[in-house]
Amino acid sequence: xxxxxxxxxxxxxxxxxxxxxxxxxxxxxxxxxxxxxxxxxxxxxxxxxxxxxxxxxxxxxxxxxxxxxxxxxxxxxxxxxxxxxxxxxxxxxxxxxxxxxxxxxxxxxxxxxxxxxxxxxxxxxxxxxxxxxxxxxxxxxxxxxxxxxxxxxxxxxxxxxxxx
Amino acid sequence: xxxxxxxxxxxxxxxxxxxxxxxxxxxxxxxxxxxxxxxxxxxxxxxxxxxxxxxxxxxxxxxxxxxxxxxxxxxxxxxxxxxxxxxxxxxxxxxxxxxxxxxxxxxxxxxxxxxxxxxxxxxxxxxxxxxxxxxxxxxxxxxxxxxxxxxxxxxxxxxxxxxxxxxxxxxxxxxxxxxxxxxxxxxxxxxxxxxxxxxxxxxxxxxxxx
Numbered sequence: 001x002x003x004x005x006x007x008x009x010x011x012x013x014x015x016x017x018x019x020x021x022x023x024x025x026x027x028x029x030x031x032x033x034x035x036x037x038x039x040x041x042x043x044x045x046x047x048x049x050x051x052x053x054x055x056x057x058x059x060x061x062x063x064x065x066x067x068x069x070x071x072x073x074x075x076x077x078x079x080x081x082x083x084x085x086x087x088x089x090x091x092x093x094x095x096x097x098x099x100x101x102x103x104x105x106x107x108x109x110x111x112x113x114x115x116x117x118x119x120x121x122x123x124x125x126x127x128x129x130x131x132x133x134x135x136x137x138x139x140x141x142x143x144x145x146x147x148x149x150x151x152x153x154x155x156x157x158x159x160x161x162x163x164x
Numbered sequence: 165x166x167x168x169x170x171x172x173x174x175x176x177x178x179x180x181x182x183x184x185x186x187x188x189x190x191x192x193x194x195x196x197x198x199x200x201x202x203x204x205x206x207x208x209x210x211x212x213x214x215x216x217x218x219x220x221x222x223x224x225x226x227x228x229x230x231x232x233x234x235x236x237x238x239x240x241x242x243x244x245x246x247x248x249x250x251x252x253x254x255x256x257x258x259x260x261x262x263x264x265x266x267x268x269x270x271x272x273x274x275x276x277x278x279x280x281x282x283x284x285x286x287x288x289x290x291x292x293x294x295x296x297x298x299x300x301x302x303x304x305x306x307x308x309x310x311x312x313x314x315x316x317x318x319x320x321x322x323x324x325x326x327x328x329x330x331x332x333x334x335x336x337x338x339x340x341x342x343x344x345x346x347x348x349x350x351x352x353x354x355x356x357x358x359x360x361x362x363x364x365x366x367x368x369x370x371x372x373x374x
Contacts, residue, residue, distance in 0.1 A: 157313055
């Protein structure tokens, strides 16, 4: 198993961890934000596909922690720590938070920018350096992170793939 | 009925009937507008995860033309009309008379966007007025908005409201088919109706199946 090149897939409101040579990927980010937390020395990376900014928005008692920026980033940090990653070696790259539609009512229309703001606030809270981001705009994104190189590949329909 | 556990098979049947009535009216409008035969399949109603919802619409990364609108009034929810790029291109060509139209430059759609939004307006109008007649509920669609992009990016926007309550969503889906050469039908797109969880009870009580 060790040398097989596999892609770990992360769904919406989901999270997972990849160790090189595995890569980790989530597709079709719109207003959602893909958060990659990685340790370039240990070549390990966690990805969270955040859908909503704050777990206070959750209206049911039991909820999926990966859905929200605050609980998702916290849970991913715990997962990484349990894999032996030291907190101060963790860095972040993020992508997503687009505004897909140009109309709408109230808070929902700005959900993309709000997700980005919330993610950045959480990174700041844990003193995690944000190394690169591709956020905002009005395009969907598919992202794939390679823990071996710490490169985040971001693909959009119109602009092709770029590296962060 | 905030949790999905109280939903029975009978409730799903009622929702299927809503999809049937709404989509049949919309398909008729579409057919008249395009002067082209449009068929629909029997609607599917299911409680699905968000990832399964994207699969229904063609897969997270599939590029589609998505027309989105919110439903307001007695009943609230999200509605999508998701078209394959091929069908959206054909529809726009037909509606604008521009035989050269292509989706290549999304920023410069101009007339194409207006035509497709107008199409969304008419279809959602006929879907929802049928729904309103059937349930006696007041239902108002917002102005439709168009995005040409990946399914995941488009459809996730309609899940924001639901996601505050649940990780699953009740979807009423109807496939729209258009007749091609030699009478062979091909998939043109889907209607998706996603009632907000707080509206489930409203729908069921309006139809006496609470």
